[in-house]
Amino acid sequence: MLRLYKARKPRPEFGLHSSNRERRGKLEQQAIEVTGLRKTYAGGKKQEPKEALKGLDLSIPEGSIFGLLGPNGAGKSTLINILAGLVKKTDGRVVIWGFDQDVNPRQSRAAIGVMPQELNMDPFFTPRAALEMQAGLYGVPKSERWTDEILELVGLSDKAEAYARNLSGGMKRRLLLAKALVHRPQILVLDEPTAGVDIELRAMLWRNVRKLNEQGMTIILTTHYLEEAEEMCDEIAIINNGELIVRDTTPNLLKRMDRKALVVEPRNEVSQEIRLPEGVTLETRPGGQMAFSYSRTDTSAEDILDALRAADVEIRDIASEQPGLEEVFVSLTSNR
Ligand SMILES: Nc1ncnc2c1ncn2[C@@H]1O[C@H](COP(=O)(O)OP(=O)(O)OP(=O)(O)O)[C@@H](O)[C@H]1O
Ligand SMILES: [Mg+2]
Numbered sequence: 001m002l003r004l005y006k007a008r009k010p011r012p013e014f015g016l017h018s019s020n021r022e023r024r025g026k027l028e029q030q031a032i033e034v035t036g037l038r039k040t041y042a043g044g045k046k047q048e049p050k051e052a053l054k055g056l057d058l059s060i061p062e063g064s065i066f067g068l069l070g071p072n073g074a075g076k077s078t079l080i081n082i083l084a085g086l087v088k089k090t091d092g093r094v095v096i097w098g099f100d101q102d103v104n105p106r107q108s109r110a111a112i113g114v115m116p117q118e119l120n121m122d123p124f125f126t127p128r129a130a131l132e133m134q135a136g137l138y139g140v141p142k143s144e145r146w147t148d149e150i151l152e153l154v155g156l157s158d159k160a161e162a163y164a165r166n167l168s169g170g171m172k173r174r175l176l177l178a179k180a181l182v183h184r185p186q187i188l189v190l191d192e193p194t195a196g197v198d199i200e201l202r203a204m205l206w207r208n209v210r211k212l213n214e215q216g217m218t219i220i221l222t223t224h225y226l227e228e229a230e231e232m233c234d235e236i237a238i239i240n241n242g243e244l245i246v247r248d249t250t251p252n253l254l255k256r257m258d259r260k261a262l263v264v265e266p267r268n269e270v271s272q273e274i275r276l277p278e279g280v281t282l283e284t285r286p287g288g289q290m291a292f293s294y295s296r297t298d299t300s301a302e303d304i305l306d307a308l309r310a311a312d313v314e315i316r317d318i319a320s321e322q323p324g325l326e327e328v329f330v331s332l333t334s335n336r
Contacts, residue, residue, distance in 0.1 A: 030095075031187050031218040032060040032083065037092035039078050039242075052078040054242040055092070060235075062186075065209065065219040067233035067250075069226070075242040076222045077117050080191050084114035097186055110138070113185035115177045117192045117222075123165030127156050127175050130164060131182055138183035145182070153208055154178045155201075170197050177205070188212060190221040194228065206232060230254065255297060261321040262292045262301050267314040274311040277303045291321070 037056040043049035052075045060066045068076050081087035082094060085105070094101040097111035121130065131147045151157045154174040159167060164175065173193070180188060190209070194202045209232070213219050223229050229236055230250060237247040246253070266288065276282065280294040280303075292304050301320065308315065 029062050030059045031062045031064075031097060032058070032220070033093075033095040034058045034079070034083075035093045037079070037082065037094065038090045039075070039082060039087065040090045052242050053082075053089075053092075056239070056242070056244055058237055058244060058247065060218065060220060062218055063213075063216065064234045065213050065221070065232055067229040067236040068220060068222045068239065069224075069229055069236055070222075070239040070245075074239045076239060077191055078242075079239070080114060080189050080220075080222065081116070083112060083189060084116070085109050086114075086116075110183060111185055112187045112189060113180035113183060114189045115173075115180040115191060115193060117195070119169070119172050119176065121164050121172060121175065123163065125164050126161050127151060127164065127167070127178065128160040130175060131178055134179045135182040140183050144184075146184070147182075150178045150181050153181070155204060170201050173197060174201070185217070187218045187220065190219070192222050192224070194223060194225065255295070258296045259293055260296055260301075262294065262304050263319045263321055264290045264292065264308065264313070264315055265317040266290065267316040268312075270311065270313055272311040274307050274313065276307050280304060280307075 035057050037053050037058075038051070039053040041050040041052055056075075056079065058079075068079070070076050078087060082089045083096065085101070085108075094108070096108035099108035099111065101108045125133065128147060128151065131150060132145070135145050135147070148157070151160050154177050156171065156174050156178060159171060164172065167175065173196070177190070177193065180190075188209075193205055193209075197205070206228075209219055209221070221229075221232070233250050235247070235249050236253050238245045263285075270290075274282070276292070277294070277299050279298050280292055283291045283293065285291055294301075294304060305315075
């Protein structure tokens with residue numbers, strides 16, 4: 001079995017600065033607290049300034065696997081890069097692991113490791129050298145380094161001495177993940193970790209993420225694969241246009257996603273009131289079709305048909321529509 005830590009050093013928790021944790025208030029249980037976060041990218045000669053985050057409030061509980069979803073350009077990477085200290089916020093408050101980014105920049109930075117969306121690495125470093133260098137940047141003492149374990153964790157042991165420029169795209173992404181781990185952050189942020197990654201690596205990545213999470217690491221990830229978010233995340237926030245659209249536990253969000261539509265073409269004029277089961281909504285479409293939207297958990301199609309029969313509606317044709325996750329996502333993000 002893969003060991004994440006040296007055996008002689010039992011460390012149930014992440015964080016190089018264990019004192020960090022003791023200094024935190026007992027009541028604090030949020031890994032990340034963001035309030036009124038704004039970011040406007042300055043415009044250029046031909047470019048308008050871009051308001052990428054419009055006063056975002058978001059808290060991410062300690063110990064969770066938290067999914068950040070949203071269409072291209074929503075502001076996910078902007079948020080993540082602000083958390084990582086790579087992008088300067090325009091306004092608002094960012095508290096990481098109990099440390100205000102403006103008040104305790106060093107501690108808040110030490111608590112978080114970010115795997116960026118963009119590949120950025122020195123082509124002349126080997127993975128081992130890149131990790132050692134990163135550890136040096138974070139001031140990780142030699143005795144605390146876990147370079148070999150990280151290389152094993154991300155499946156790069158056999159490439160440890162290869163030049164980064166000779167790594168495949170997927171291997172480069174693994175190296176980015178490895179770099180995010182060198183200082184044993186309490187919070188690991190993955191910006192689209194599985195984009196362009198093969199199935200095997202994806203599975204390995206999720207296994208490792210789960211393992212790290214089981215050991216107490218809070219995980220924040222962005223993904224465009226909704227099934228992935230559904231499978232991995234305890235909670236999900238959807239952002240669009242720099243604003244938070246919804247934030248809920250994955251089961252609750254899935255509940256919203258279990259709406260189906262029953263589309264009925266009536267043969268006769270509907271003259272009586274149709275007494276629909278609770279939670280069922282009716283939308284009349286061009287051509288007289290009636291689309292009944294219902295939740296599969298609460299209602300069955302049979303309940304709706306019963307209501308139609310009771311109102312003497314004769315049915316010419318009937319069809320069932322099931323929104324895919326994509327559609328639900330689009331419907332949540334498009335009407336803003
Ligand atoms: N350095 C920059 N200068 C100017 N505008 C930027 C910069 N970086 C991002 N933007 C703009 O800010 C908005 C948010 O971008 P961001 O990269 O945060 O989106 P995202 O949600 O990560 O999208 P994706 O899913 O494509 O990664 C976009 O409109 C983008 O064009
Ligand atoms: Mg992005």
